Amino acid sequence: MKRLILIILALVLGGTLFAGGKAESWATSAEWEEWAGLGQFSPEEDDWDAIEAAAKEEGTLTVYSISSRVFEFARTFYKEYGIKVEASDLTTPALLEKLMREQEAGIFNADVVFVDDIPTVYNEFYYEGRLFPFVPSDLKDVIIDEALDAPLAIHHYGSRGIAYNTDYYSEPPIDSWWDLTRTEWKGKIIMKDPMNSGAEFNTFATFIQHHVDMEEAYQDEFGEELVKRDGIPNAGYEFLLRLMENELILMADSGSVMSAVASSGQSAPPLGILGFSKLRTIEEERMSADFIKDLTPVTGFRTTTIMAIGAFSSHPNAAKLMIKWMYGGDNPRESTAGYKPFHVIGNWAVRTDIAEPEGQKPLSEMNFYEEDGDWLYDNAIGVRDFWLENQ
Numbered sequence: 001m002k003r004l005i006l007i008i009l010a011l012v013l014g015g016t017l018f019a020g021g022k023a024e025s026w027a028t029s030a031e032w033e034e035w036a037g038l039g040q041f042s043p044e045e046d047d048w049d050a051i052e053a054a055a056k057e058e059g060t061l062t063v064y065s066i067s068s069r070v071f072e073f074a075r076t077f078y079k080e081y082g083i084k085v086e087a088s089d090l091t092t093p094a095l096l097e098k099l100m101r102e103q104e105a106g107i108f109n110a111d112v113v114f115v116d117d118i119p120t121v122y123n124e125f126y127y128e129g130r131l132f133p134f135v136p137s138d139l140k141d142v143i144i145d146e147a148l149d150a151p152l153a154i155h156h157y158g159s160r161g162i163a164y165n166t167d168y169y170s171e172p173p174i175d176s177w178w179d180l181t182r183t184e185w186k187g188k189i190i191m192k193d194p195m196n197s198g199a200e201f202n203t204f205a206t207f208i209q210h211h212v213d214m215e216e217a218y219q220d221e222f223g224e225e226l227v228k229r230d231g232i233p234n235a236g237y238e239f240l241l242r243l244m245e246n247e248l249i250l251m252a253d254s255g256s257v258m259s260a261v262a263s264s265g266q267s268a269p270p271l272g273i274l275g276f277s278k279l280r281t282i283e284e285e286r287m288s289a290d291f292i293k294d295l296t297p298v299t300g301f302r303t304t305t306i307m308a309i310g311a312f313s314s315h316p317n318a319a320k321l322m323i324k325w326m327y328g329g330d331n332p333r334e335s336t337a338g339y340k341p342f343h344v345i346g347n348w349a350v351r352t353d354i355a356e357p358e359g360q361k362p363l364s365e366m367n368f369y370e371e372d373g374d375w376l377y378d379n380a381i382g383v384r385d386f387w388l389e390n391q
Contacts, residue, residue, distance in 0.1 A: 009385030024377055028309065029129055036316035038132045038309060046137045046320070049200070052081065055318035060084040062315070064095050065114040066305075068342035077325050077338055083318055084373045092117045092198035096125070102132055103311065109317040110310035114155065114326070117198025118304050119377035127153050136324045145231040147350035152306040155326060156339075157348040157363060159276040159277065160203045163261050165269035167288035173271070174219040176296045177207070177214075180271070181242035189243065190260050191273035194251040203301040206369045208236030213297040220296060221258065237386060238378055244390050254278055262289035275303070276346025291346075302368040312372065 033039035074085035135330035147154040194201040218226040236287035330335030348363040
């Protein structure tokens with residue numbers, strides 16, 4: 001329904017996708033694109049001297065982000081260029097809802113958007129002209145093809161998997177995702193609420209997409225065929241139902257999940273489903289945890305985090321400068337610039353000239369499911385309704 005409403009809106013406005021607010025000075029999106037040097041008016045080569053000079057005249061830059069690390073790269077950006085940044089740290093659903101409501105009301109505050117959940121972002125924002133891609137022309141030679149061909153600029157790939165307390169367990173206590181449904185793990189599986197996170201939601205939706213793998217993994221684990229309940233369409237849904245019935249614990253944020261899993265001195269610590277990059281907090285907070293690498297049918301789920309420029313941004317040059325900073329700047333071998341907060345185990349840069357964090361395998365060697373944007377977008381409502389009905 002939302003897609004239909006957006007299409008009707010575009011047709012009624014006849015090329016002027018939005019009206020009011022900061023867009024009042026632009027008769028059409030095309031006029032803004034030409035002024036901003038984006039979309040169909042993107043130059044073949046960026047003039048960074050001109051971009052930086054214009055950026056410093058534009059004023060405070062506004063960034064909507066799903067990561068609290070926005071405050072770190074915003075601080076270093078200001079230190080580098082003297083451009084102030086107004087940063088917001090939001091959950092994925094809250095960020096996308098805020099962006100949609102503002103733009104529909106003719107308010108175009110967001111200059112840079114840093115977010116995951118690419119099925120929704122691509123279908124409801126990029127394809128509708130609400131977000132614009134920007135990849136610095138001088139970085140295209142060092143960005144991997146998959147990221148270069150994506151609709152919007154990919155900042156990094158992340159992951160979701162299962163973490164365990166290494167202080168308590170001398171080795172991984174499970175070897176299959178189906179182990180999470182065993183009675184011995186009842187009430188001892190913890191994760192961020194999927195209704196507040198696109199990455200967590202898409203992780204479980206992808207298990208449903210790969211239900212054939214899940215059915216085979218069940219038989220391998222238990223030595224018998226999976227018997228699904230009446231009305232359950234496939235092994236992916238059966239897995240999700242059994243996981244919820246095993247008293248899955250939901251938390252507000254990933255930091256709380258990692259603390260619950262990795263805190264020292266526990267007698268029976270839970271397992272946690274969360275992003276690999278949370279390992280960065282282990283040494284900082286003197287905790288003990290690792291992710292289970294050898295799991296069937298897969299180690300986990302690969303996530304995608306994008307960065308884009310909001311439609312009718314009043315600070316497009318500052319936004320371009322920020323995106324280049326977030327990519328890692330000009331000399332990543334000497335300094336990863338704004339990418340530094342993300343240069344940790346569990347994140348994979350899309351630039352070939354940024355080395356993997358020490359101890360991390362290349363992404364090509366990881367056994368991850370990948371996001372299928374079209375499938376996830378077409379099936380998300382069904383998965384969401386199933387979750388809400390059974391949690």
